[in-house]
Amino acid sequence: MRVLFVCTGNICRSPMAERLLARMLPGAAAASAGTHARPGSPMEPLAATQLAALGGDPGGFAARRLESAAVAGADLVLGMAREHREAAVRLHPAAMARCFTLAEYVRLGGGPRVPPPAPDADDIADPYGRPEDVMHACADRIARQVSELARLLGSRSAERLFAATR
Numbered sequence: 001m002r003v004l005f006v007c008t009g010n011i012c013r014s015p016m017a018e019r020l021l022a023r024m025l026p027g028a029a030a031a032s033a034g035t036h037a038r039p040g041s042p043m044e045p046l047a048a049t050q051l052a053a054l055g056g057d058p059g060g061f062a063a064r065r066l067e068s069a070a071v072a073g074a075d076l077v078l079g080m081a082r083e084h085r086e087a088a089v090r091l092h093p094a095a096m097a098r099c100f101t102l103a104e105y106v107r108l109g110g111g112p113r114v115p116p117p118a119p120d121a122d123d124i125a126d127p128y129g130r131p132e133d134v135m136h137a138c139a140d141r142i143a144r145q146v147s148e149l150a151r152l153l154g155s156r157s158a159e160r161l162f163a164a165t166r
């Protein structure tokens with residue numbers, strides 16, 4: 001299973017999700033990219049600190065820009081916000097059925113139908129340049145979402161859900 005996480009700069013949210021999924025679900029090939037990334041940039045220091053506190057490894061990370069080939073090669077593309085999901089679909093329209101926000105995929109993966117959320121409820125706000133408590137809250141939300149994602153992807157019901165999107 002190849003999972004691509006997408007955010008804006010690929011220095012906070014998507015690298016945290018990538019590294020947490022790699023730790024929680026070793027069989028998944030996790031990667032990340034940013035819609036406006038500066039390739040080669042290191043992880044934002046507060047994001048790296050939060051990731052390490054959650055048991056993830058920030059070492060050796062380098063930002064990557066979102067490209068069509070990465071979207072095409074992913075089994076599942078998970079944006080941190082709707083704008084990231086939409087950017088992935090614009091780059092590779094054939095991937096539309098396997099592009100979601102992280103929160104959306106987790107919410108839909110539970111099985112029972114739920115009422116639609118508020119328009120921005122599936123977005124994980126960008127903590128870049130904000131105080132440490134905002135970064136901490138962002139990292140905590142990503143960790144909870146990725147933990148649920150790992151549970152879903154590791155279960156047979158997730159395999160059926162994933163097969164339906166292909």
